[in-house]
Amino acid sequence: MAILEGDASFAGLWVNKDDLTRERVLGAIAAVDPELISIEAVEQYLWDTTQQEHRVLAARQAYEQVKQSIKTVTPDQGIDWPYQVPTLPKWHEFSEGIVVPAVPRGFKLGPNGQSRNPQFKRFTSRTQRPVIRFDLCIKCTLCWYDCPDECFDPTEDGYYDVNYEYCVGCGRCAQICPVKECIVMVDELRFEDNSSPYEFWKRDPEGYIRWAEEKKGTERITYPFVTGTGVHVLEGERVPEGKKIMLKKKEALTS
Ligand code: SF4
Ligand code: SF4
Structure with missing residues (x-):
């Protein structure tokens, strides 16, 4: 288990802000499991694909940060759970909520083209x-x-x-x-x-x-x-x- 610090941002789901999260996650993966990918390979990849030093540095910095915070967790660790484990409904057992009718996928040039769904703006x-x-x-x-x-x-x-x-x-x-x-x-x-x-x-x-x-x-x-x-x-x-x-x-x- 390890922690990689960053902004909690709902907007980040929608906004393509280039805040180096991707580079930092690669660096963190290299710290957690260097057998999967080494930090040197991550740095080389980032340099080869972007030629941007700050991206390479971001990955290295996250790598160093995560290495300090790694904690090994074994299956017998954790808290006792004295409560009943809830049984969640299966996907086909949910009742109908909001339904957005689908539109056929397609594509045409012009002012009103593209696969837009007027029910889902x-x-x-x-x-x-x-x-x-x-x-x-x-x-x-x-x-x-x-x-x-x-x-x-x-x-x-x-x-x-x-x-x-x-x-x-x-x-x-x-x-x-x-x-x-x-x-x-x-x-x-x-x-x-x-x-x-x-x-x-x-x-x-x-x-x-x-x-x-x-x-x-x-x-x-x-x-x-x-x-x-x-x-x-x-x-x-x-x-x-x-x-x-x-x-x-x-x-x-x-x-
Ligand atoms: S126009 Fe398209 S690419 Fe530009 S901000 Fe809106 S959704 Fe994103
Ligand atoms: S078409 Fe015009 S507005 Fe769109 S990316 Fe190119 S220069 Fe920018």
Whole structure:
């Protein structure tokens, strides 16, 4: 038994924050069972796949931390349980609760495509949402391609509108977008509705950019070297209209 410290975060189930938990779990596994994988192999793997020193260090740090806390537990240890062990119902014995009718899996391009279920709009669990500066978009398709909830609708002129009703706010699109300040995750409490940002932009490009920048504010949240130590707040930048600044991949993945 060993303890790997980190944030308790329900939002972490939904938000793809790159807080090095994955690297740290690999380091912890190497500490608990080095025969399964050695810490050297973990470090080599992380270096080969990312070329990022801080990921390698995170795994090593977790490895050292967990090694200090390992406690061997034998089957005869533990507390006596004087109470009756409850008998839980089997899965087929549960009575019907909430039922969400399934939709057929399918895929088609276009404004109303994708396998969305109108009975299951997942935005209510969102804590942040992506704000898109369409004037900075290079139409690379990555947000559309990578969104796990198929929220992006290709538009006739080659942009990608986001359907906020289906967006869970995972942050993946902001992480993958290769253009500086093009997609930024913003606190959900700053918004009033789920209307189409693309339609707003087409209607009033300057007004939309003003609105987007106002919502974004000046703070950009990044996650720290080690989970459990809070977040880092950096200063954002107001990129002039149409000025597309490409991020290096490493920068994009860590910003
Ligand atoms: S639109 Fe972006 S934040 Fe929303 S679910 Fe898709 S990838 Fe996640
Ligand atoms: S990832 Fe960014 S640049 Fe690429 S299509 Fe989406 S919004 Fe445009």
